[in-house]
Amino acid sequence: MIWNRERxxxxxxxxxxIHGELLKNLVKRVYDSIPFYKEKIDxxxxxxxxxTSITDIAKLPFTTKENLIDNYPFGMFAVPMSTIVEIxxxxxxxxxxxxxxxxxxxxxxxxxxxxxxxxxxxxxxNDIIQNAYGYGLFTGGxxxxxGARRIGANVIPISGGNTxxxxxxxxxxxxxxxxxxxxxSLYLAxxxxxxxxxxxxxxxxxxxxGAEPWSDNMxxxxxxRLNLMALDIYxxxxxxxxxxxxxxxxxxxxxxxxxxFYPEIINPETGEVLPPGEVGELVITTxxxxxxxxLRYRTRDITALIPGECxxxxxxxxxxxxxxxxxxxxxxxxxxxxxxxxxxILFHIEGLEPHYQIIVDRVGNLxxxxxxxxxxxxxxxxxxxxxxxxxxxxxxxxxxVLGIKVGVKLVEPKTIVRSEGKAKRVIDKRQI
Amino acid sequence: xxxxxxxxxxxxxxxxxxxxxxxxxxxKINIRALSLADTSDFGILRMIVDDIGKAVxxxxxxxxxxxxxxxxxxxxxxxxxxxAAVLKVLGKxxxxxxxxxxFFEQPQDKALIIFRFENPDEAISALMESGLNVxxxxxxxxx
Numbered sequence: 001m002i003w004n005r006e007r008x009x010x011x012x013x014x015x016x017x018i019h020g021e022l023l024k025n026l027v028k029r030v031y032d033s034i035p036f037y038k039e040k041i042d043x044x045x046x047x048x049x050x051x052t053s054i055t056d057i058a059k060l061p062f063t064t065k066e067n068l069i070d071n072y073p074f075g076m077f078a079v080p081m082s083t084i085v086e087i088x089x090x091x092x093x094x095x096x097x098x099x100x101x102x103x104x105x106x107x108x109x110x111x112x113x114x115x116x117x118x119x120x121x122x123x124x125x126n127d128i129i130q131n132a133y134g135y136g137l138f139t140g141g142x143x144x145x146x147g148a149r150r151i152g153a154n155v156i157p158i159s160g161g162n163t164x165x166x167x168x169x170x171x172x173x174x175x176x177x178x179x180x181x182x183x184x185s186l187y188l189a190x191x192x193x194x195x196x197x198x199x200x201x202x203x204x205x206x207x208x209x210g211a212e213p214w215s216d217n218m219x220x221x222x223x224x225r226l227n228l229m230a231l232d233i234y235x236x237x238x239x240x241x242x243x244x245x246x247x248x249x250x251x252x253x254x255x256x257x258x259x260x261f262y263p264e265i266i267n268p269e270t271g272e273v274l275p276p277g278e279v280g281e282l283v284i285t286t287x288x289x290x291x292x293x294x295l296r297y298r299t300r301d302i303t304a305l306i307p308g309e310c311x312x313x314x315x316x317x318x319x320x321x322x323x324x325x326x327x328x329x330x331x332x333x334x335x336x337x338x339x340x341x342x343x344x345i346l347f348h349i350e351g352l353e354p355h356y357q358i359i360v361d362r363v364g365n366l367x368x369x370x371x372x373x374x375x376x377x378x379x380x381x382x383x384x385x386x387x388x389x390x391x392x393x394x395x396x397x398x399x400x401v402l403g404i405k406v407g408v409k410l411v412e413p414k415t416i417v418r419s420e421g422k423a424k425r426v427i428d429k430r431q432i
Numbered sequence: 433x434x435x436x437x438x439x440x441x442x443x444x445x446x447x448x449x450x451x452x453x454x455x456x457x458x459x460k461i462n463i464r465a466l467s468l469a470d471t472s473d474f475g476i477l478r479m480i481v482d483d484i485g486k487a488v489x490x491x492x493x494x495x496x497x498x499x500x501x502x503x504x505x506x507x508x509x510x511x512x513x514x515x516a517a518v519l520k521v522l523g524k525x526x527x528x529x530x531x532x533x534x535f536f537e538q539p540q541d542k543a544l545i546i547f548r549f550e551n552p553d554e555a556i557s558a559l560m561e562s563g564l565n566v567x568x569x570x571x572x573x574x575x
Binding site for chain 2: 090259376377379380381382383384385387388409410411413414415
């Protein structure tokens with residue numbers, strides 16, 4: 001099933017025309033309404049009249065996450081505040097979050113692209129979508145919600161967590177589609193198994209799983225244990241949230257909604273655009289976003305575009321699974337975590353440069369993050385109560401900043417291995 | 433009497449306490465009293481030694497994290513009810529004991545109890561008022 005046959009099966013020629021028109025319009029919009037882009041375009045002496053086709057995109061400057069943070073909170077808004085109808089932020093960014101503004105047109109577009117993504121996994125009007133992505137500032141919950149509404153399906157806004165209730169609801173309401181992180185889907189399978197649930201008798205037929213990296217091995221496990229078709233969904237707050245891309249039933253890469261989000265793959269070192277098929281950093285231009293449009297946004301996700309047609313009939317360009325990051329961002333249970341955030345919290349508590357190590361593991365299908373902190377003169381106490389209070393304080397501070405519970409273990413000085421004087425900050429033991 | 437105690441942070445690993453006692457032994461530092469408090473992950477080894485300054489120095493050189501603080505040493509008759517009498521005094525004055533450990537002196541008719549209070553001076557006056565022997569540093573050879 002294809003939601004928008006006209007837009008999802010554009011011929012190359014037609015796509016090029018549309019891309020050219022949208023890009024021309026976009027550069028004028030950002031130049032006129034966002035001082036950051038005006039300065040950048042002027043400084044690079046780019047003649048906007050020379051931007052006439054999509055191939056001219058390589059002349060334009062990149063936008064980075066730092067640029068967005070520098071312009072926090074509303075410096076990247078291209079429209080007056082009165083036309084903004086919703087704001088979302090990234091889950092866990094360093095210091096200030098990344099902001100996404102939405103006009104009612106943007107919400108419409110979001111519903112459209114999410115409708116495409118859900119349709120790609122077989123969702124139709126008579127389906128019941130159990131939406132276990134978090135509702136709130138996080139884009140996951142509401143993004144799926146808008147797509148479901150657009151299709152006219154029945155969406156159950158159960159949000160994340162409360163696993164036993166999730167399992168009860170999916171049985172009682174006969175949910176047919178589940179949306180959550182892939183690791184949470186396996187957790188549902190595990191808890192369901194403990195409760196004696198036979199997933200062959202549960203109505204679920206498909207799931208859109210995303211917000212964290214996963215693999216084909218995990219897919220096989222999810223499909224077997226939950227007895228459904230598991231498809232990958234990709235998105236990021238900066239661009240729209242979920243809905244940037246989704247797999248079709250042929251499971252050969254995610255189809256990017258490329259009439260809204262124009263993808264490029266670049267060499268992250270040089271910025272040079274790489275030909276289709278080569279691995280590099282994904283860069284996205286939001287061709288149609290009204291509130292917070294972005295020129296050539298560097299996602300820091302490493303992947304490759306897949307040339308050629310797809311058996312499903314869509315001509316929208318496909319992209320491989322995310323293979324890594326150009327920065328040190330970790331994704332823990334769908335939450336973006338930067339080691340620098342944890343460092344900042346420890347610094348705040350200890351008042352001196354902390355020696356710590358972050359250990360990421362997947363225990364019983366859920367990501368576990370534990371932090372080892374070396375004992376020092378400031379933290380030591382002669383009572384167990386005092387040391388446990390320190391551990392609990394670190395746990396609580398991290399939970400309040402990142403929204404996830406971590407384990408903290410105090411260790412002896414110099415037990416964290418240092419290479420060239422600097423400790424390896426992150427040990428990722430997950431086998432995804 | 434108020435006396436200084438050192439506390440050393442140790443992870444629960446085989447041989448760690450041996451290492452600490454060995455370092456002190458090699459440096460001719462005598463351990464007068466000792467107690468270990470532990471959780472599943474770590475422990476705190478608290479000691480009264482005969483040369484605090486030197487003990488802190490040699491342990492720090494070996495990358496141990498050491499904390500010094502005051503505790504109160506109280507002499508208690510080594511007979512049933514000896515400790516209870518002391519605790520009764522403290523209880524009456526509503527003085528909370530953070531933790532407590534004991535060791536025995538020669539001749540063996542007295543036990544020396546080490547008390548950790550939030551405010552050692554307050555506890556000392558309370559104990560002395562009740563005529564209890566708050567053990568002096570010199571007498572114990574702690575200097």
